[in-house]
Amino acid sequence: MLKFDIEKQDGLARVGVIHTPHGDIRTPAFVGAATRATVKALTMQEMRALGSQAILANTYHLILRPGSELIQEAGGLANFSSWHGPTFTDSGGFQIFSLPNVKITENGVKFKSHIDGRNFEMTPESSMRDQWAIGADIHMAFDHLAKSDSYEDMKEAMERTHRWLDRCVTEHQRLAEGTTNRRFEAVRDNGSEIASEPRNDGRERSGPRTAYSCANRPMQYLYAVVQGGTFDDLRAESARYCASQSVDGFGIGGVFTADGMDTMLQLVNNILPEDKPRHLLGMGQEPIDLFIGAEYGCDTFDCVGPTRMARNGSLYTNDGRINIKNAKYIHDFTPLMPDCDCEYCKNYTRAYLHHLFKTDEITAKVLASIHNEHFVVHVTDRIRESLISGDFAAYKSEFLARYYHQ
Numbered sequence: 252m253l254k255f256d257i258e259k260q261d262g263l264a265r266v267g268v269i270h271t272p273h274g275d276i277r278t279p280a281f282v283g284a285a286t287r288a289t290v291k292a293l294t295m296q297e298m299r300a301l302g303s304q305a306i307l308a309n310t311y312h313l314i315l316r317p318g319s320e321l322i323q324e325a326g327g328l329a330n331f332s333s334w335h336g337p338t339f340t341d342s343g344g345f346q347i348f349s350l351p352n353v354k355i356t357e358n359g360v361k362f363k364s365h366i367d368g369r370n371f372e373m374t375p376e377s378s379m380r381d382q383w384a385i386g387a388d389i390h391m392a393f394d395h396l397a398k399s400d401s402y403e404d405m406k407e408a409m410e411r412t413h414r415w416l417d418r419c420v421t422e423h424q425r426l427a428e429g430t431t432n433r434r435f436e437a438v439r440d441n442g443s444e445i446a447s448e449p450r451n452d453g454r455e456r457s458g459p460r461t462a463y464s465c466a467n468r469p470m471q472y473l474y475a476v477v478q479g480g481t482f483d484d485l486r487a488e489s490a491r492y493c494a495s496q497s498v499d500g501f502g503i504g505g506v507f508t509a510d511g512m513d514t515m516l517q518l519v520n521n522i523l524p525e526d527k528p529r530h531l532l533g534m535g536q537e538p539i540d541l542f543i544g545a546e547y548g549c550d551t552f553d554c555v556g557p558t559r560m561a562r563n564g565s566l567y568t569n570d571g572r573i574n575i576k577n578a579k580y581i582h583d584f585t586p587l588m589p590d591c592d593c594e595y596c597k598n599y600t601r602a603y604l605h606h607l608f609k610t611d612e613i614t615a616k617v618l619a620s621i622h623n624e625h626f627v628v629h630v631t632d633r634i635r636e637s638l639i640s641g642d643f644a645a646y647k648s649e650f651l652a653r654y655y656h657q
Contacts, residue, residue: 253389253472253499255528255550259639263520263548266638269500269528271337271388272470273329274304278528278550279638281535281631282307282339283624284558288322288332291558292613292620295334301593301625302632306334307553310381310390311343314371315364319384327386338387339553341532342378342476345504348396355395357411375418383426383471391502391532392419394476405480412478413492420496423473472499474530477519480505486515490522500528503549509539513547520548536560538567538630538654542647545634557627561619564608567626571654575619580605593625594618 254270269276276282283290283298285306290298298306308328313319325331328338347353347360354361359374373381375393382390393415397408475493479485493501501523507515516531523529531549534540536556544552557567564576568588573580575587583601591597595604595618607615630650637646651657 253528255500255526257525260525261638261641261643262546263517264546264638264643265525265548265550266635267528267550269337269550271305271472273335273337273388276304276337276551277635279541279545279631279635280304280551281541281628282530282551282553283628284553284555285332285334286555287312287316288328290620290624291555292562292616293558293624295332297594297617297621298334298624299336301621302628303336303624304628305337305339305551306332307339307341308332308385308387309343309346310340310378310385311346311373313340313385314343314373314381315366319381323384323386329386338389339530339551340382340385340387340390341502342382342391342393343373344378344394344476345396345533347373348398357414359393375415376422379419379422379426379473383423387471389472389474389500389530391474391530392416392476392498394478394504396478396504397480400480402482402485405478405482405485409478409485409489412476413489416475416493416496416498419473420498423471424497427470474498474500474502474528476502476504476532477523478504481507481511481515483515483518486519487522490519494523498527500530502530502532504532507534509537509543512540513543516544516547516549523548535627535631538627539651541627541631541634542651545631545638546643546647552631554627557623558620561623562616564615564619566619567623569650569653571656575601575604576608577605587622591622591625593622595622 255267257265257267259266267278283303283306286309288308322328322331329335347362350362359372361372363370378393394412395408397404475496475498477489477493479489503519528550529548530551531544533554535552535554541552564574565572566575566587580601585601586596587601588596604615604618637643
């Protein structure tokens with residue numbers, strides 16, 4: 252099992268260390284969203300320099316390009332991307348279920364690539380095989396995201412998520428037991444690509460094949476995903492079911508806002524076992540998400556929001572977000588945040604970044620992304636420090652009052 256040490260606890264909030272084959276993650280921690288094996292506009296060296304401890308890549312995007320077998324051929328996600336630290340992958344379910352014309356069956360999901368229209372199929376088993384091939388330290392079970400927020404749809408999606416979790420656990424354990432000699436193939440069946448189907452049934456398949464092996468791979472770890480939307484009874488049922496499975500940790504999934512998130516996390520994290528880590532999926536664009544998540548028992552977070560906003564000129568400051576494209580910054584020769592030690596704030600002014608955006612220079616997106624990612628990483632680090640020192644409540648109150656002008 253994944254080793255997780257809790258160093259201090261205060262109610263549901265805790266400070267800990269997740270030990271992975273590529274290093275430790277000191278929690279709470281914000282995980283960089285490296286969707287296509289890169290954090291947009293940033294190099295891995297820049298991510299390390301700004302203090303990121305881990306990255307999370309997206310299985311859906313990586314099976315489309317460059318393919319999980321190529322990443323495995325390169326030695327796994329860490330080698331392929333030159334990120335030699337802890338890594339996560341999500342299952343790709345959220346992105347797949349967001350596509351149009353998705354065909355959902357009990358076996359899995361059929362969909363078309365948004366890039367070139369190719370037909371793909373993902374099942375719980377193929378998601379596990381792809382994530383093992385990609386080689387992240389921690390990966391997520393394949394889950395069903397409801398298309399609507401109705402109770403009936405949420406319940407159906409949750410129940411299918413649980414059935415798929417059973418299959419993910421079985422396949423994960425099979426892969427873990429056979430890492431020394433197992434070989435896989437990238438195949439096409441009936442026009443659908445299944446990127447890492449094992450050739451163990453003896454039958455021929457049409458289409459090109461690329462064989463690769465899992466020899467001498469370090470152990471990888473599986474998180475179950477808790478679903479149930481905004482419905483307390485479904486969230487509780489899902490938490491109980493996930494807690495009963497042989498998994499290493501938990502992702503808390505779904506689409507939600509800060510309103511009601513504290514109640515939902517209290518409910519879920521009072522059910523999930525204390526001795527396993529919990530990841531709040533897709534949350535962290537708003538700083539309040541980090542405070543609520545940490546206060547109510549989440550250990551890691553990921554979100555594409557900070558860098559997405561940065562590329563559009565929306566930047567975090569201690570006094571709230573600003574749009575650096577606004578005309579009032581043309582003659583503003585002050586740093587964005589004088590007390591920030593990111594590369595942008597230490598070396599450049601608001602006027603300079605305004606100029607870069609107005610002239611559509613690529614450097615604008617780079618500097619803005621460095622700052623926003625640095626901001627959320629270090630707010631989360633400061634949350635961790637405040638939990639250790641015992642002044643979390645004071646830090647939360649002070650930060651949120653200033654940031655949201657309360």
